[in-house]
Every structure is written in C-alpha cells, then in structure tokens.
Amino acid sequence: MEKFISLAHGDGGELSHRLIRNIFIEAFGDSKAAMFDAAEIALAGGQIAVTTDSFVIKPIFFPGGSIGKLAVAGTVNDLAVSGSIPAYLTCGFIIEEGFAVSDLKIIVSDMAKEAKETGVSIIAGDTKVVERGSADGIYINTTGIGIFKQGISCSLEFKEGDAIIVSGTIGDHGVAVLTARGDLGIFSPIKSDCASLNRMLRRVLDLSEGIRIMRDPTRGGLATTLVEIAEDFNLTMKINERSIPVKEEVQGVCDLLGFEPLYLANEGKAVLIVAEKEKEKILQMLKEFPEGRDAAIIGSIIGKEKGQLLLETPLGSKRLLTRLSGTMFPRIC
Amino acid sequence: MLEILKQSNNPEICKPLAEAVKEKAKQFQNKFGRNPVFMEVCGSHTMALARSGVKQILKNDVQLISGPGCPVCVTDQKSIDEMIALAEGENRIICTFGDMMRVPGSEKSLLDSRIAGKDIRVHYSPVEAVKVAEENPDKEVIFLGIGFETTIPILALMVGEAEKLGISNISIWMTTKLVEPVLRYLLDSGGDHMDGFLLPGHVSIVLGEDSYRYLVEEYHMSGVITGFETAELLSGVYKLIELALTEQTALVNNHPSVVSKTGNLVIQQWFNKYLTTCDEAWRGIGIIPDSGMDLKPEYDRYNARKKFYIEVNEPRKSKCRCGEVIRGLISPMECPLFAKACYPMNPIGPCMVSTEGSCAAYYQYMRECF
Numbered sequence: 001m002e003k004f005i006s007l008a009h010g011d012g013g014e015l016s017h018r019l020i021r022n023i024f025i026e027a028f029g030d031s032k033a034a035m036f037d038a039a040e041i042a043l044a045g046g047q048i049a050v051t052t053d054s055f056v057i058k059p060i061f062f063p064g065g066s067i068g069k070l071a072v073a074g075t076v077n078d079l080a081v082s083g084s085i086p087a088y089l090t091c092g093f094i095i096e097e098g099f100a101v102s103d104l105k106i107i108v109s110d111m112a113k114e115a116k117e118t119g120v121s122i123i124a125g126d127t128k129v130v131e132r133g134s135a136d137g138i139y140i141n142t143t144g145i146g147i148f149k150q151g152i153s154c155s156l157e158f159k160e161g162d163a164i165i166v167s168g169t170i171g172d173h174g175v176a177v178l179t180a181r182g183d184l185g186i187f188s189p190i191k192s193d194c195a196s197l198n199r200m201l202r203r204v205l206d207l208s209e210g211i212r213i214m215r216d217p218t219r220g221g222l223a224t225t226l227v228e229i230a231e232d233f234n235l236t237m238k239i240n241e242r243s244i245p246v247k248e249e250v251q252g253v254c255d256l257l258g259f260e261p262l263y264l265a266n267e268g269k270a271v272l273i274v275a276e277k278e279k280e281k282i283l284q285m286l287k288e289f290p291e292g293r294d295a296a297i298i299g300s301i302i303g304k305e306k307g308q309l310l311l312e313t314p315l316g317s318k319r320l321l322t323r324l325s326g327t328m329f330p331r332i333c
Numbered sequence: 334m335l336e337i338l339k340q341s342n343n344p345e346i347c348k349p350l351a352e353a354v355k356e357k358a359k360q361f362q363n364k365f366g367r368n369p370v371f372m373e374v375c376g377s378h379t380m381a382l383a384r385s386g387v388k389q390i391l392k393n394d395v396q397l398i399s400g401p402g403c404p405v406c407v408t409d410q411k412s413i414d415e416m417i418a419l420a421e422g423e424n425r426i427i428c429t430f431g432d433m434m435r436v437p438g439s440e441k442s443l444l445d446s447r448i449a450g451k452d453i454r455v456h457y458s459p460v461e462a463v464k465v466a467e468e469n470p471d472k473e474v475i476f477l478g479i480g481f482e483t484t485i486p487i488l489a490l491m492v493g494e495a496e497k498l499g500i501s502n503i504s505i506w507m508t509t510k511l512v513e514p515v516l517r518y519l520l521d522s523g524g525d526h527m528d529g530f531l532l533p534g535h536v537s538i539v540l541g542e543d544s545y546r547y548l549v550e551e552y553h554m555s556g557v558i559t560g561f562e563t564a565e566l567l568s569g570v571y572k573l574i575e576l577a578l579t580e581q582t583a584l585v586n587n588h589p590s591v592v593s594k595t596g597n598l599v600i601q602q603w604f605n606k607y608l609t610t611c612d613e614a615w616r617g618i619g620i621i622p623d624s625g626m627d628l629k630p631e632y633d634r635y636n637a638r639k640k641f642y643i644e645v646n647e648p649r650k651s652k653c654r655c656g657e658v659i660r661g662l663i664s665p666m667e668c669p670l671f672a673k674a675c676y677p678m679n680p681i682g683p684c685m686v687s688t689e690g691s692c693a694a695y696y697q698y699m700r701e702c703f
Contacts, residue, residue, distance in 0.1 A: 313386035
C-alpha cells in the first residue's frame with residue numbers, strides 16, 4: 001500500500017480498488033455489500049437500499065451540469081442500478097470560506113430541480129464551512145435511500161451468451177469536464193451526460209425478466225466497471241470495439257491527448273448485462289428514452305471461469321482490458 | 334477530413350489490407366528465409382500499431398521493432414533525477430507535460446514530489462506556463478522541456494511569448510532530442526538487421542520528406558513516412574516489404590497530405606532564431622554529439638540550466654532494460670522485470686509509464702498474444 005494518498009486513489013481505477021479493499025473493507029467488514037453500488041439492508045416491512053457518495057468536481061459548473069445536479073443524479077443512479085426505487089436523499093456541504101453565495105444558490109437550485117424531476121425528496125442536510133485554503137470551493141456528499149419492489153430485482157444469474165449493453169455514448173462527461181477546466185487549451189462542444197437514469201432503468205427492470213446486473217460506469221469508465229463485474233463474478237466477457245458508441249468529438253479529444261474513451265468517466269450512462277433472448281427487447285426499451293437513444297449491444301459473456309474482460313479490435317485481434325492504472329495524463333506529442 | 338480518417342480505420346478496408354501485407358511477407362519469407370524486420374521510429378506509431386491490433390495480426394509474419402521515438406523513454410535517467418531535484422527547490426512552480434509525472438527517478442517521481450507538497454502542474458502547451466509566470470511574479474516558473482522536433486518549436490514559442498510580454502521569472506530545462514542523429518547512431522552501431530523504417534508522420538510535418546534522404550543515399554535503407562491510422566500503418570508496412578522484396582531502397586512519403594518535401598519553413602525559422610544544437614545524453618545509449626537542441630546563448634535568461642545549479646548523484650544501476658528496448662535490441666517482453674516487478678501501476682523504467690512507451694503498449698495491448 002502506498003504511503004500517501006494521491007489523486008489516483010480517487011479515480012475509480014486500480015488504486016481506488018486497493019484503497020477500498022485494503023483499508024475500508026478491512027476495517028468495516030462485510031465485503032459482499034461493498035461489491036454493489038448500494039447496500040441492501042432488511043428492515044421490518046421490506047428491503048431498502050442505502051448508498052453514499054461525495055462530489056469534488058472541478059470546475060463546479062461545466063457544460064451540461066453542475067456539482068449540484070451531479071450530486072443528485074450520481075446518488076440516484078447508484079440506487080437505480082441496484083434495482084431500487086430512489087426515494088430519499090440527505091446532503092452534506094463542505095464550503096470554503098469566501099465561496100460566492102450566488103454560486104451556492106445556483107448549485108442548490110440545480111439539486112432541487114434534479115430531485116424534483118427524479119422524484120426523490122431531499123430530507124436532511126448539513127453544512128460545514130472551512131477556512132479559506134482548506135478546501136477547493138465546495139464539496140457535497142449525498143446519501144440516498146431506495147426502496148426495493150417486491151419480486152423485482154437483478155437476478156445475478158449469469159449465463160454464457162448473456163449480452164452486455166451500454167445505454168449510450170461513453171466518455172462525454174470525462175471530456176466535457178477535462179476541456180471545461182481550460183488548462184489544456186482545448187475547447188470542445190461536448191456536454192456532460194450528467195442525468196438521472198432511474199425512470200429508464202425502472203421501466204426496463206419492471207418489464208423484463210432477464211436483467212442480471214446493472215452498473216453506472218462513472219470514474220474508471222466502462223472498462224473498469226466491466227473488469228470489476230468480470231472479477232467479482234468470475235466471468236469472461238468480450239466487448240467489440242466497433243460496437244461501443246463514442247462521439248466523434250470525444251474520440252478526437254482522446255486521440256489528441258492519448259486517452260482511451262473506455263476509461264473516461266460517465267455520469268449518465270448505465271451498463272446492463274441481460275439474457276441473450278431479451279437483449280433486443282431491452283435495447284429497444286432503452287432507446288425509447290432520450291438518455292438511452294444511443295444504447296448499443298457491445299459484447300457478451302463468453303465464459304464463466306476466468307474473471308477477465310477482452311476487447312476485440314476492428315481487425316479481429318483480442319486484447320485484455322484491465323482497470324484504469326492511475327490518473328490519465330495527456331501525452332507529449 | 335473526418336470521413337477520410339474514419340475510412341482509414343474501417344475494417345472493410347483494413348482487414349483485406351492486413352491479408353495483403355501477410356501475403357507479401359510470405360513472399361519475403363520464401364525468398365529470404367526469414368521475416369522482414371522494420372523499426373517504427375515513433376512512440377505514437379508503437380502505440381497505434383499495438384492498440385489497433387496490427388502488431389498482433391502480423392506477429393507471425395512481420396517483425397515490428399519499437400524504436401527510440403518516445404520522448405520520455407529516451408530521457409536519460411540522470412536528466413530525470415535532475416528534473417525531480419529541480420522541482421524540490423523552494424519558491425518554484427514546475428510545469429511539465431503529463432507524461433513526465435509518473436516517470437521514476439532514482440528515488441521518486443514528480444508525482445511523489447507533488448504529493449509531498451511541491452507545486453508541479455501539467456500543461457499540454459508550454460505557452461500556458463507563460464501565463465502561470467505572469468500570475469505568480471514572486472515565483473520562478475520552470476518548464477521541463479523534453480521532446481523531439483514536434484515539441485521543440487512550441488518550446489521556442491514559449492520563449493518568444495515570454496520575451497514579447499517581458500516576463501523574466503520563467504525558464505526552460507532543455508533536454509530535447511533530434512531524430513536524425515539517433516537514427517544515424519542506430520545504423521552506425523549494427524542497425525543492418527533491419528529492412529527499413531516506418532518514419533513518423535508528426536516529426537516529418539516539421540522536417541519534410543527531403544530530410545530523410547541520408548537514409549537512402551548514405552545507408553541504403555528504406556523509409557516510409559506514414560500517418561497513425563490503421564490503414565496508413567498497414568500500407569506503410571506493405572510498401573516497406575515491397576521495397577525489401579525487390580531489394581530496392583527508397584524514401585516513400587505515404588503521408589503526402591500533411592508532409593511536404595521541405596517541411597514547415599516557418600517552424601524551422603523559429604529553430605534558427607532561438608535554438609542551437611547541443612550534445613545530448615540518451616537513455617541506454619549515452620551522449621550522441623549534436624543530438625539535441627538548447628537555447629542560444631543570447632537567451633540564457635530563459636535557460637534553467639544557466640539559472641539554477643542542480644547536482645545529482647550518478648543513478649543506481651537497475652535490471653530495467655528500457656535502454657535496449659529503445660534501441661530495438663530486445664522486445665519489452667524480454668526484460669526480466671516486464672509485467673512482474675514492472676507494470677503501469679509500478680513502473681521501473683520510463684517505457685512502462687509513458688503513453689508512447691513500448692513496454693506500456695505491450696502491457697496494455699498485447700498481453701493476449703503471449
């Protein structure tokens with residue numbers, strides 16, 4: 001384990017994985033619950049889902065959203081991909097001395113708007129202000145509570161031939177935020193995909209029986225999310241590079257900087273593994289929603305032993321995909 | 334333009350082209366009893382060949398060797414230690430290309446120094462550092478100037494910009510490299526096992542097609558200037574095999590839409606105004622005379638080597654074989670550390686950490702081929 005915390009420990013890649021496994025799970029126990037985006041707990045009268053997430057984005061306003069919208073949508077999506085109906089949120093703010101109240105108002109308004117549209121209630125909150133220089137503007141933590149509908153859930157019964165679906169183009173959020181920072185001198189028209197997916201995913205889950213698992217490929221991107229599923233459930237999965245939807249502008253920025261869209265963050269996309277016979281039906285259902293219009297079948301489960309993710313290139317060769325290895329830095333030329 | 338690029342990656346075009354290359358390679362094998370051997374000089378070529386699957390598809394038919402064209406990989410270990418020592422000084426802001434952050438020095442990396450509290454910033458353009466200097470007049474801003482002919486002009490541009498704005502608290506730590514001296518070095522020191530070079534599209538935009546004439550005229554070695562899309566790479570390899578098969582040597586410009594005969598004359602004028610050649614140390618090779626560029630003496634005020642005194646110990650010897658990888662003497666997988674002690678999360682040598690490094694390319698894109 002490294003001696004100091006670095007930015008890469010928060011990127012959702014290999015170092016984040018080690019931090020969670022070696023420090024948090026080691027101390028808090030219950031590794032099973034930590035495998036999912038929200039924990040399922042039993043209370044008298046039914047099952048509920050609980051999740052928590054902290055949002056520390058720079059810049060706090062970016063094309064397509066703000067830290068406020070993100071703080072609601074991100075937690076709502078963690079509940080939704082776990083198969084629960086998002087119901088309540090709490091929020092905690094850590095604000096740096098000197099932060100503009102006008103900006104705070106916009107952020108809070110974005111949160112209220114997103115919560116209203118999503119159908120969740122923000123029921124508790126907390127605010128702390130720290131000295132100037134102790135934080136970078138504003139940090140928000142949201143905790144979400146979702147309710148499981150009896151008899152409807154992801155099955156986790158994976159079979160060879162199960163299809164892998166992504167609900168839209170990948171890497172939009174990563175590129176939008178990267179270019180909005182302005183320090184790379186690159187400008188792009190790309191907007192973040194930041195959006196709550198609960199209505200779309202609810203409909204899919206209610207009307208189909210073949211959903212094995214759903215995840216939102218946030219930090220670490222699509223590749224890291226699928227590697228985690230493959231390892232957690234000992235699945236060999238293959239995705240086809242040509243089938244993965246990527247906007248031309250996103251690919252262009254990636255080519256320029258030496259990044260891979262597969263590892264860029266998404267904040268309004270879901271990955272679903274579904275029964276082979278249900279795949280077309282589920283794809284069509286996703287496409288009926290604006291946030292799912294670019295959904296595509298990108299691969300399948302090809303074995304149930306090795307716990308690995310393969311990528312088939314357009315030329316037909318295959319390569320092994322691993323978790324994101326530390327923060328991506330732009331290349332020289 | 335986008336349509337052309339998309340076509341260049343279209344499998345309907347690339348798959349038959351790959352088959353044609355294999356067929357041509359078979360003819361070469363039948364004639365000479367071995368596979369053709371080509372060096373891709375540029376690190377971006379190495380990455381593109383591995384990422385697209387071309388290396389995997391051709392692995393039994395054509396031997397593609399990675400060359401010395403990754404700017405991070407060829408940076409001497411002592412230079413890296415010096416840059417990290419430079420960053421350790423007080424009241425400084427170090428600006429650098431992202432690739433440098435994780436490169437291990439003898440004791441630590443720039444990323445380690447940043448975690449420990451040093452002000453080290455990543456920029457895509459050196460000109461951004463001028464703005465940093467303007468905003469921080471009480472600090473010295475130093476740009477770590479590594480790179481080949483593609484990067485050297487923007488380092489000169491940075492000096493020009495600082496001069497224009499009258500900013501004096503900025504300088505460059507120059508440790509740049511030139512393609513021609515290292516290719517001559519490779520050919521002078523046993524490069525005759527190669528049948529030709531895939532020449533870099535980026536560098537050639539600056540230098541122009543004619544700058545490689547020495548390959549054919551002095552060394553009787555073929556070169557094909559090529560772009561980075563899959564079809565361009567495949568057609569570059571095809572042309573090299575075709576030349577080798579007919580036992581001809583030639584220089585082919587396979588990237589004529591952007592590479593002219595004489596190169597970019599405006600950029601070449603910047604070179605002449607601000608820069609002069611100097612001896613440079615290359616990782617695994619040592620000093621090659623006149624293989625780098627430094628600021629002319631009249632710009633000493635922007636030369637970090639003249640402004641700051643940095644002294645480091647000789648680097649410790651390690652089992653890392655990056656020096657041989659960049660000379661094309663071994664493949665990354667022949668290094669005993671590869672994928673065992675050395676991997677992207679724990680790079681021992683620069684070839685594993687750079688986004689253009691051969692070891693990183695093999696680790697990320699070719700491990701299914703073992």
